[in-house]
Amino acid sequence: MAPAPSAEVRVVPEEGDASMPTMKRITCECGFVARGATDDELVEVIQKHAKQVHDIDLRREQALAMAEIEPYPVRP
Numbered sequence: 001m002a003p004a005p006s007a008e009v010r011v012v013p014e015e016g017d018a019s020m021p022t023m024k025r026i027t028c029e030c031g032f033v034a035r036g037a038t039d040d041e042l043v044e045v046i047q048k049h050a051k052q053v054h055d056i057d058l059r060r061e062q063a064l065a066m067a068e069i070e071p072y073p074v075r076p
Helices: 039-054 060-066
Strands: 024-027 033-036
Touching: 024 039, 033 039, 039 060
Parallel strands: none
Antiparallel strands: 024 033
């Protein structure tokens, strides 16, 4: 039996890796950050914020154009 490696191995997901959970986010100019696990969830949150706080009717396409992938946290 081979000895166990002494170095810690970390799995860092590659972009588009379906095995790792991903979140998307939109940061509003006012500082509000909307996050969602799905496009539908993200769009719902940012549309509600845009309407309630800024009185803006944000279209789905506009919201998704502003979306970014939330960086995956690397644990020590």
